[in-house]
Amino acid sequence: MALKRVGAQTVKLSNPPSMISAASIVGPKEGDGPLKDYYDLILEDDLWGEESFEKAETKIQEETIKLAIQNADLSPNQIEYLFSGDLLNQITSSGYAARQLAIPYFGLYGACSTMVKALSLGAMVIDGGFADRVVCATSSHFSSAERQFRFPLEYGAQRPFTSQWTVTGAGATVLSSTGNGPYITYITTGRIQDYGITDANNMGAAMAPAAVDTIARHFKDTGYNPEDYDLIITGDLASIGKNILLDLIRKEGYDLSNNYTDCGVKIFDNIRQDTHAGASGCGCAAAVLNSYIYEELLKGNLNRVLLVATGALHSPTSILQSESIPGIAHGITIDNMVL
Amino acid sequence: MENMSNKEYQKYIEERTPKPTYVKNMVLAFIVGGLICVLGQIILNMLSKHGLDKEQAASGTSILMVFTGSFLTGIGVYDWIGKVGGAGAAIPITGFANSIVSPAMEFKKEGFIFGVASKMFNIAGPVLVYGVGSSVVIGMLYIILTGGG
Numbered sequence: 001m002a003l004k005r006v007g008a009q010t011v012k013l014s015n016p017p018s019m020i021s022a023a024s025i026v027g028p029k030e031g032d033g034p035l036k037d038y039y040d041l042i043l044e045d046d047l048w049g050e051e052s053f054e055k056a057e058t059k060i061q062e063e064t065i066k067l068a069i070q071n072a073d074l075s076p077n078q079i080e081y082l083f084s085g086d087l088l089n090q091i092t093s094s095g096y097a098a099r100q101l102a103i104p105y106f107g108l109y110g111a112c113s114t115m116v117k118a119l120s121l122g123a124m125v126i127d128g129g130f131a132d133r134v135v136c137a138t139s140s141h142f143s144s145a146e147r148q149f150r151f152p153l154e155y156g157a158q159r160p161f162t163s164q165w166t167v168t169g170a171g172a173t174v175l176s177s178t179g180n181g182p183y184i185t186y187i188t189t190g191r192i193q194d195y196g197i198t199d200a201n202n203m204g205a206a207m208a209p210a211a212v213d214t215i216a217r218h219f220k221d222t223g224y225n226p227e228d229y230d231l232i233i234t235g236d237l238a239s240i241g242k243n244i245l246l247d248l249i250r251k252e253g254y255d256l257s258n259n260y261t262d263c264g265v266k267i268f269d270n271i272r273q274d275t276h277a278g279a280s281g282c283g284c285a286a287a288v289l290n291s292y293i294y295e296e297l298l299k300g301n302l303n304r305v306l307l308v309a310t311g312a313l314h315s316p317t318s319i320l321q322s323e324s325i326p327g328i329a330h331g332i333t334i335d336n337m338v339l
Numbered sequence: 340m341e342n343m344s345n346k347e348y349q350k351y352i353e354e355r356t357p358k359p360t361y362v363k364n365m366v367l368a369f370i371v372g373g374l375i376c377v378l379g380q381i382i383l384n385m386l387s388k389h390g391l392d393k394e395q396a397a398s399g400t401s402i403l404m405v406f407t408g409s410f411l412t413g414i415g416v417y418d419w420i421g422k423v424g425g426a427g428a429a430i431p432i433t434g435f436a437n438s439i440v441s442p443a444m445e446f447k448k449e450g451f452i453f454g455v456a457s458k459m460f461n462i463a464g465p466v467l468v469y470g471v472g473s474s475v476v477i478g479m480l481y482i483i484l485t486g487g488g
Contacts, residue, residue, distance in 0.1 A: 052448045152445035154412050155462065156421015156428050156437050158364075161357040196345035197352065205352040212340050244355060248340060 007221025010188040017126040018179025021072035022290035027168030038291035053143040061139035061170045062097035068172035080131035085114035113311030114138045115286040116330040123184040132177045139170035140281030162202040164280035171286030182297040186333035188218040204241020207310040210327035235285035235309035236264035238278030263288035285309040303336040371424025375431045408433030412440040438462040
């Protein structure tokens, strides 16, 4: 009997795991953005002394995980599982980071939704009694993503207004069966939504229906309303996707205009930093959660957050073959108090 | 959302997607492209003045413009020129140089054979294929229509 299920897509954790520590490391451009006071470390150079952007991304992820574990006064051998992912082919950044850490490792691919996917699985593993301590992490790097998905850095191309800027950075959270919160209390796992968007430069539009579906489903399954949350925040819909979500979810009967924003809107000052629609990448939701959201939860300025990370599950090959972009969104409720 | 069809959603997105600033882009392309051409003309005039005949001066100009585009790519300036100038920076021969040098730089880490040499024509490849291809077709049409005269 699946006693913990509530509704069609949500589980309510009976022993909610505590987010006992968090860490974030970001690149120089992110460190110049509005959330600069929240990050653990801001790099001066996005290569971080490495010889390739891929190696730099691995180092960023690995060091972020180490920092999160260190912030919890633990050592890697006390962690039972590592759930992590990134954007590169065959999630190599995560694999190489896990190679150094020697923690039993589940590599995940959910594009930019991976942070919440990792937290969902990590929380369920703890709640199910399979582990006491897990670490969940994701990373992305602007320059490694550009060369895989778009053009060489020095190529003089114009970016459309709908395009988003991949975050250079990583975030990691340590979950524990014991601790004083904040707790992960509900998990709403998304369904793929694909409305036939084929423009990889308009990911906000491709992912917004998935976020609408998951958020509406979360409210239906749990019986909560938008007012029950201090903050409802999506992963990386950015400015265009954010407005699409607000509009579409109003048609579903929910008004999110008072307490909704998007991590992709928070990271950069789009006008000053010339990031067009906003931020994206696995590192986007991960860095915002493990800096700004986590800190505000600890301070008590936020007590109940619905984090819905969004992912566009296309590849360069699928785009060249004119396939549409499947969108996904996974949600978790983070509570300071367990009811 | 469930009662919205794919077509309806795509139409809805099209209405909400900001349009490119066509007029501004065209003006900037005109200015940037124009400046690149003026630079070419200056080089051509100087070469002619120094005694090169028309054909030699034209070749010399192309060589120097390709060098300029490659050099500005190498020092990280041409991506900015391309961002501002759009087609005005992409269409002149300096843009062609940029499209070859930028992937060559980017993929150096993958080695000189499968990185630099293989990826070098990632962007310029189609231009070469269809440029050479269409010139062959036009050449054949020319022979057929004029009888080779």
